[in-house]
Amino acid sequence: MTGRFIRAAAVTVAAVLSVAAGSSAPAQSRAEREPPLHRAAREGDGLTLQRELDRDSSQVSHAHGPNLETPLMFAARSGEKDVATWLPRLAPTREALNARARDGRTALMIAASHGVSQVVAALRDLGADVSLVDHDGRTALMHAARLSRDGVLELLIPGSTLDASDDAGWTALHHAAWSGDAVRVRLLVEAGATIDAADRSGRAPLHVAGKVGAAEVVEALLDANASPALTDREGVTPLMLAAQASTPRALNAMLAARDRHAPGLDASDASGRTALMHAILTHRPDHARRLIEAGASVSPRDSDGRDALFHAIAAGDAALVRELLSRGADAAAADRNGRTALMVAAALRAVEARNDGPSAGAPDAAIIDTLLAHNTRPAVNAVGPGGTTALIEAAARGGPRQVAALLRAGAAVDHADELGRTALIHAAGASHDDAAARVVLLLDAGASIHHRDLGGLDALMHAARRGSAASVQTLLSRGANAGARGEKGESALMFAAGRSDRAAEGMVELLAPVDPRINDADERGMTALQYAARHGTVAGIRTIVARGGAVNARDRLERTPLMHAAMSGRLEHVEALLAAGADAAITDKQGRTALDHARSLGVRGEPVVARLSRVR
Structure with a gap:
């Protein structure tokens, strides 16, 4: 597209003429006072337009405002009934008709983005160039597909290159999909737009529709044989993006069409994550349940060796954890680093429950209890990376509820990690307000108060170093030296x-x-x-x-x-x-x-x- 390659070097006519015309007037005055012709064009004031043009016809090239727009551009966004009749006088030359504002938009693009159909029609009849692009590489057709009201897109489709792409690689169909307007999508599809055109990240219009949760657009694209199996450069499918959307409608539309289109419930992206994992990672538990009901497997693991259960635990969703376990998730599994699901649960800070179940208010402890009660019960004293255990994770990063639950389950209280630090030392060195409560629980369970790490530091020293006054007081009261x-x-x-x-x-x-x-x-x-x-x-x-x-x-x-x-x-x-x-x-x-x-x-x-x- 010629316009895109020359726009970087081109200086807009409007900007040049604005400088020439206004060089004698103070800059502040020009910014504060809207010229009469611009105001008349914006308001559709025909009498003032005629008077000002009769007085000085060169005003049509004067630019005003922060975006340096000509009177024609002001008229282009006007919704006044008779403004279109004055456009020929505001665009006496092809140069004036296709003048650019500071952002590279022409009057036709402005009219298209504001949905002023009578102005779009008039500008088109005057010969406005539909191939020009703004500073983002967008044509008038793209602006219409993205933002306009009914009637505008139909005016611009004839003569436009339907599959032209902007700087992000988006075509008009991508923009229409983003708008969520299925009518615009169908118009472009019927006109011959490429259904599965990929942008620079490899995403097709169906990806865009899935991401914004536009169910009607998803249905329209699938009806036109858009491929739900397409992946972007990261291996992400439209279904994965629909699983992340704020509403379930696009996801439901894709799942409803799966028999016809086979969207690949268990396909994974470059990180090994499935649509189910994407739903969980973006805190969409209802989407996750919908995928499970549709047959999504709970077993796949991502590149870190973590399955949907790991991600649900990290999200603090106790109800979803129970559901995944009931569907066959393995409570005893470990990721590639040897970190178990129990360790992930142990390290959770108290979070607001994302469900209305019995765990509401304390999902951190409920998750541990759920894992320990499952028939694939994890090993309480399994050793993970760096010599850590679930109890050490709870003592260092979790809370008293996790510590108590693990101690009840038989966690080894004096196990030391590779730095020689026990759960007590980690709890004493924690900065959370409830660190002292963890210290008390561990001491009551028989933790050695005098144990030292490889640097010779005991729990009291760690507490003092981290500024935990409550832990210092507790340790001293229990005999620390x-x-x-x-x-x-x-x-x-x-x-x-x-x-x-x-x-x-x-x-x-x-x-x-x-x-x-x-x-x-x-x-x-x-x-x-x-x-x-x-x-x-x-x-x-x-x-x-x-x-x-x-x-x-x-x-x-x-x-x-x-x-x-x-x-x-x-x-x-x-x-x-x-x-x-x-x-x-x-x-x-x-x-x-x-x-x-x-x-x-x-x-x-x-x-x-x-x-x-x-x-x-």
């Missing part, structure tokens, strides 16, 4: 002191009184007070000092807590340390004082420099 140290010398107090959030203050208050080694340092020589000075809170500094924290302790680089506070530009921290007796004259290995470190921050360190400069 605040004096324990990790492989690098870290303590729970250090982790808590190094946090700057609100939880940090409470954790430091809990841990400082019970840590018998409050001045011990880690492998870098950093004490809990130095962590608080560098990264923590003022309240944390004061609490640690009050419990005997050494205010002038030095790390491996001989830096004191005051130096760390100064290096961070923290004036309040500096004040707290000075009030506690910190010595500002001490130097580190490089011979630098806290004041020297503050000066190295430039503008950001000026408040600290000013304060330390007053120290005597």
Whole structure:
């Protein structure tokens, strides 16, 4: 199509003439005031049109508005009864008739998209070029197929190339399918449009109709022998897209015609996903049930080795899980990574139920109970990727209900993953509000409170590192050892002191009184007070000092807590340390004082420099 290849280089006549005609007028004035001829064209005011054209006929080429439209374009979208009679005067030349707006549309395209049939007819009779395309590659026929009212499409079909495609590869039939108007679809089909034309992604009009859920269009295309077996470049069929649509009508239309058209219920896309899986993944449980009733198999697995059951569990739909199990889904199956359906269920956070069944409000726990009660009962202690188990998944990412259900089923409470972390350590290190409740359940089940992972960190350290004050309090009340140290010398107090959030203050208050080694340092020589000075809170500094924290302790680089506070530009921290007796004259290995470190921050360190400069 010639118009498409030249449009990038072409400058619209309207835009050029607009600049020439309006160069002497202020830009703001031109934008604020609609020219009389444009207003008359929009309103269908024949008297003003005649007067303005008699006064200055060159106005027909003037462009106005953000889209730089000529008076002819204004008239093209007008629904006034007599506007078509004035079009010849607004388009005295072929150049004016086919002028382009900023978006590349002509008056004919604008009239087509607004459904003004009398204007479309008049422009066509004047010789408007139906082959021109806008900046998206769309012809007037495509605009009519997509947006117009009755009567317009019939006017444009004669003389138009029916199978011309826009920049996305869509033909007029694609656009008509998107509109959901079966009348337009039938008009194009009867005129000879290619039924199964593929766009750039390989999708035919039937794909489009399925995606938007246009049942009447689906029926019209199937009646015209459109192929439901066509796949796009990702292997997606129209049935898969209909399974994702917000309404079931297009899906029902395809399933009703399956005897005639064999749409392939169990066909899979490039990811191995079937229409049933697509329905579940897009949270369309009713669509999924309709597919199951039509005979869709629950057994196929996608490229990750996950079947419809896995996806239903991930969606948190307990009722659909029960239905899939009743249809033969395997509750004990694992995906390609060794992750079981039970592990997926265990990791679910509480979600709003997508059904009205007895599991409503707690589908996470209901799904676990359903899986464990099934005759293909999964192995509770099966080990998945990274050494994880269902209990570890529940402790780390799930909730108390899953933890409780798995413990009742005999889950091994002290199994450790490949990092040496047990369910208790994962629960203690979780950031959810109910983490402490999971900790309690695991401790009540006999979980070892002193177990350490491969880095030497126990549950208390993980809780402090993640800022779970409730878990810290629970663990301390159950006998956790605040004096324990990790492989690098870290303590729970250090982790808590190094946090700057609100939880940090409470954790430091809990841990400082019970840590018998409050001045011990880690492998870098950093004490809990130095962590608080560098990264923590003022309240944390004061609490640690009050419990005997050494205010002038030095790390491996001989830096004191005051130096760390100064290096961070923290004036309040500096004040707290000075009030506690910190010595500002001490130097580190490089011979630098806290004041020297503050000066190295430039503008950001000026408040600290000013304060330390007053120290005597």
